[in-house]
Amino acid sequence: MKSTALVCCIIALLFISCATPEATQEELVKYVEDEGNGLKIKEEVGEFVFTLQYKPIEYMAINELGNKNGDTTGLAGTKEALSEMEQFNLTIESKDGKTEMLKNQIQNDEDYFRRIEYFSMAAEKDIKMISGKDTLPCVLYHFERSYDITPYSKMVIGFKKNAKENIEDRVISFNESILGIGTINFRVKNKDIKNIPQLIVAK
Amino acid sequence: MKKKVIIIAFSVAVFCVLGSAIYLWVLPKTAYVEVANLYDSFEMKKELETKFQKTQKEREKILDSLKTELSFISRKIEISGRKNTSEIEEFYKKRENIELKQQQFDEDTDAMAEEFKSQIWKRLNQYIDDYGKAKGYDYLYGVDNSYTFLYHKKGNDITEDLKKYVEQRYKGK
Numbered sequence: 001m002k003s004t005a006l007v008c009c010i011i012a013l014l015f016i017s018c019a020t021p022e023a024t025q026e027e028l029v030k031y032v033e034d035e036g037n038g039l040k041i042k043e044e045v046g047e048f049v050f051t052l053q054y055k056p057i058e059y060m061a062i063n064e065l066g067n068k069n070g071d072t073t074g075l076a077g078t079k080e081a082l083s084e085m086e087q088f089n090l091t092i093e094s095k096d097g098k099t100e101m102l103k104n105q106i107q108n109d110e111d112y113f114r115r116i117e118y119f120s121m122a123a124e125k126d127i128k129m130i131s132g133k134d135t136l137p138c139v140l141y142h143f144e145r146s147y148d149i150t151p152y153s154k155m156v157i158g159f160k161k162n163a164k165e166n167i168e169d170r171v172i173s174f175n176e177s178i179l180g181i182g183t184i185n186f187r188v189k190n191k192d193i194k195n196i197p198q199l200i201v202a203k
Numbered sequence: 204m205k206k207k208v209i210i211i212a213f214s215v216a217v218f219c220v221l222g223s224a225i226y227l228w229v230l231p232k233t234a235y236v237e238v239a240n241l242y243d244s245f246e247m248k249k250e251l252e253t254k255f256q257k258t259q260k261e262r263e264k265i266l267d268s269l270k271t272e273l274s275f276i277s278r279k280i281e282i283s284g285r286k287n288t289s290e291i292e293e294f295y296k297k298r299e300n301i302e303l304k305q306q307q308f309d310e311d312t313d314a315m316a317e318e319f320k321s322q323i324w325k326r327l328n329q330y331i332d333d334y335g336k337a338k339g340y341d342y343l344y345g346v347d348n349s350y351t352f353l354y355h356k357k358g359n360d361i362t363e364d365l366k367k368y369v370e371q372r373y374k375g376k
Contacts, residue, residue, distance in 0.1 A: 041375075044333075046325045171375050182247060182322040187375025
């Protein structure tokens, strides 16, 4: 009798520990943007700080719908439209936190315009996602300039989903050729993606 | 008498423990790194070296094909008994072009080597800095052949550990 109760307790504990936690919209956004959860990775090199933000579908849908107050109307449709790809934000910031990234350590205006051209037109082909043995090209690329308003510039990047994405870590490799940094790799662990809490959807 | 001895022994023990603790606290934590070993084993260095060699080979190929073309024109001039002036003109033009290209390639190769070296060191310096902070070191000495350090105790070598850390960082956290 005692041993049966003990087995039941262990099973119950296992069940509780394996269950994916749930989160409200606000909690989910906080979770995804918390560096401690492995979905936001910072890498400092030279005069620049590179930040990669993994964007789960629910997170993107919340941002797209523009409300974090618990209203989940339209969430399912938006989620479906975003489910074709895995998306990330890649932010490059000046280390001093003041200078616009495109102007940081440039010699002249020509350098500035070369950087704008690179990030607007060419950086896309230098970004890849390595998932297991597969190397995937960037299929979505959008560069957002800051126009001196912020010290960082953001690239929205996306890769087509493949079958192995449920088991492998994602390594985003950016082989930049304009800032003098070279290849920079970010690893988003599969276990960290699996640990993302499920969004509570009102019925 | 016995009590006195115990008190003295206890005081000495406390003094020794406290002394060691203060000594360890005050003493800077140091170690050394074999710089050449770390640099040579760095994955980024190997990648850029491959890229460099590939570019160099491509440039050599271009120059070789231009030189073959030039020697072909030269033979034609020899066969015609140096009578065809337009061919001679073409020869000199092409030779000048090759010399210019060679010079341009040499300059580009030097600039590329410098750029790659700077990229590698920028990255290594960042990783060494982060490693030192994470492990609580006060000083990390670089040991190379410049005779800055004439002696270093073998036990303080952290090259292998740092190599592992650097590789992990480079491949993504």
